[in-house]
Amino acid sequence: MKTDITGIPERRKKRNIKKTILTIIKYIVVITGAICMVLPFFWLISSSLMTSQELMADTPRWFPEVPQWNNYVEVPKRVPILKYYKNSLITAGIATLLVLITSSLSGYAFAKIKFKGRKFVFRFVLSTMMFPVFIFLIPNYYLMKQLGWLTNYMSLIIPFAVSGYGIFLIRQFVMSIPDELLDSARIDGAGEMRIYMKIVLPILKPAMATLATLTFIGLWNSFLWPLIITSSVQDLMTLPVGVSRLSVAFSTSENQHLILAGLVYQVVPMVILFLYLQKNYIKGFVLSGFGNL
Amino acid sequence: MRKGLRKRNLVGYGFIAPALIFYAVFFGFPVVFSLLVSTRRWNMLVPFEEARFYGFRHFEYLLKNELFMRALLNTCLYAIITVFVTISLSLIFATLINKSKFSVLWRFLYFTPIVTPPVAIGTIWNYLYKPNNGVFNHILGSVGIDPVYWLTDPNTVLFAVMITAIWGGIGSSMLIFTAGIQNIPQAYYDAAKIDGAGPFRQFWNITIPMLKPTILFLTATGMIGAWQVFDLPFIMGKNAPAKSIMTVSGYVYESAFQSMRMGRASAGAFILFIVIFIVTIFILRAFRKGGMSGYED
């Protein structure tokens, strides 16, 4: 093998150079991408500290002249932000929990319990996702009235308790669990519920974490349905609807700085949730199988 | 053995019972109700019982209406392009980030569009798309291309919204891809390296095939979601001619809440459902032919 005075084979040196160049390119791409991704988020935080005059400029400023921390103090003075937090946490939290439960139960059954008609029923579940959300607005509102739920949390929770997306996701996950593992438990006399709770659920942790994150974020940010329900029942008002009450009709930019501060209030819990679940996420995924979906 | 079968059926249905009950009430009733509404003329102000019967004329009207058909076309283009590009880019970024330093930081940054509210997204992207000294036109100008009127030119507005949508959709797909990638045994890659395969080869021959099930899931759910798009075109398309940016959901929404034509809106929603249904079946069939197991049993 040809070597030079350093003793490193020439061929390997060429490979090392190639590798370094590729790594540099990789980081350039990743970092450029990251900057593009985070720019609006960064602007959100930055602009929430500006005055409404700064915000009315033709080109958005990137930094406030003087950070208006007062905006964050002003928002709770105008709207009961704590109440909104409470309502959003309760409704989105419980609904997410229900989604996790129903998705894992159903997902497991569709994947591993060979019951009659399961193919057909699963396709039915898939098809429920294909109906535009619009179709459910008025009938569900009518149902809420009939059930007497218009004035309590139920109307904000129950219509979202089951998610076809969640069932699909968990099912795909569960299918990668080796049958032998479950069959040996069955032979030992374990019932399906025991298998579900003792074997399947622990393995599903990372999938559940992902589902929890995406479901919670969707519910936390939902606007239309909570608006319809809570504008008549202001005690139930959730965060997005509450923040929208800071915007004054046709006065375009009057409260823009407050609206942005309100939006930061809205965004922070999701960031916290994501960071919290991140840790679960990586460790867990490596252990379990998202493998052959 | 037959007892075992019956028990299995019982248990199986027991597990899915909560979901089925839910669907019976919160899916069955709305769908049947909406089907009925789509055969009537109803402005939501009179009781439903008084709504006049109209047969299937709403469907006829829509399929002959230029704006609705353009909406279908726009939505179709939007769905195909955004889903394809989003999934491709998410996969590439997920792969790149997976083995990088500070991967948690990158993952967080790539995730921020998901939690950024449309107001912030709209403002920044409006700024980027400004014709006069906007960022994108500035870049185009430096390579000698004429300025583009991104959000007001009917030929570019849909495309501009798509770019924003792709940007916003990468985060969640990346989340799911990352999990999938981390489950590919390192042994496969090591073996490939020994055989002399470079990173591109490894990506093409190991990563992608192993991720086919994930790709199927994301494509199917992505399509279903993309066909129902409403927010971004609605927010960003206000200043362009309607035909170039109208989406099916936008049309349905307007029919219902501005024109107060609930019957027509419901009919439009059903047409959308049928389209999504056909498209999804098509996707699933295509994946099955591609030798992908794991969807069906």
Add this chain to the structure above:
Amino acid sequence: MKKVFLVILIVAMIFSISAMAKTHLVWSVHWTDFQVDGVKDEDGNLVTKGIQQYVDEYMALNPEIEIEIQSVPFDEYLKKILISHTAGQVSDIYGLYSLWGVQLVESGILDNVPAEVEKLVSENCVEAAYNGSMIDGKLRGIPMEIDNYALLYNKDILAESGFENPPKTWQEMAEMASKMTKRSEDGTVDRYGFAFLSGWDSAVVHPYLSLLYSLGGNMFNEDFTECTLDSPEALEALKEELVLFKNGATDPAASVYGFASGKAAMIIMAPWYETSLRISFKDEYENKVGVAPFPYLKTPMTAGYTWFLGVDRASNHKKEAWEFLKWLTFDKMENGASRLGELMALNIAAIPPMKFDIEAYPDELDDLYTSVFVNELKNTISEPNVAQGQEIKTILMREIVEAWHGQKSPEEALRIAKEEIDEILEEFYF
């Protein structure tokens, strides 16, 4: 002991009976934040009253009445009414944009206006607002707000280009605008001579209507059986708009919101923009902002739109609702204005439709900005309260916008608009 107990029981009964007898009224408003809660200074003291304070005052005067204010943002207001109605949820009092009112009237949702209220309105209301609150020939509620349009111009930019006075006619305006447009090197526009209001139906249609009215034309015939956009006036009005696109004074990318940063020299605007202008111009407000009547084609005219307060027919407390509304709009305070008038003038910064209210607030309504709008009320024609008003306006908007983009000729645009609008008229007026 027994006596005490009896007294307590009686007192409790009285309280519970009076509580049961409390009439609960729900008032849906499209106002939010300080418009409802009042404007407060840094120490939390009330500086300007909001609806809540007036409602509190009424409730103090009438302890058996309880009024709940439900605030729904403007964009969601109609949607909320529609969806709530499907399940039989109604509010007692609405603050309605007149055009929404048409459908409500035709579906029998609105209660008739009591005769004495109608008399008070006809005696005191500005004509444009009175007409604007009439649907199918009858008054449907108490007018609460009237808006019209005027020309805003940047005094500095005009002076820079050698213009001392704002334009009076549209033709003048088009000329001036083309001279004030500045381009960048790459061909895009740095500063527009003029920017059209756009983005929603009224934005595009109302200025067009203003031009149409100033030519003596109209969008419909007397009984709404035909759309008259095929008239020569309709065509001329659109052609005059297109002049600004042809002479380079504006293009579809121009935005009225650029006025605040000097990117547009002249724009058409409504009364509700004042606060934003004050915020962005700050100290230079008086120096830079000029307001002039809408540039006319033949005779000075501007389009307008109204809001009125109405009561739901399905309400269980119609009498009490009208009583409250009468108090709010006609009971005079010391300065001769009504409480609604004060709210509109001081808080909402909109124009109250009653003459006595307009006279009571010279500082707010006779200032640099609003005075022009108020003066032009005499030249204001309210938009037609036609069935499916929003749908029709959206159709017209889309055709006009396509003409702006050069995608169709103005003849073609108006022809198609008339065709589609006639179809809708056939559904409702035959």
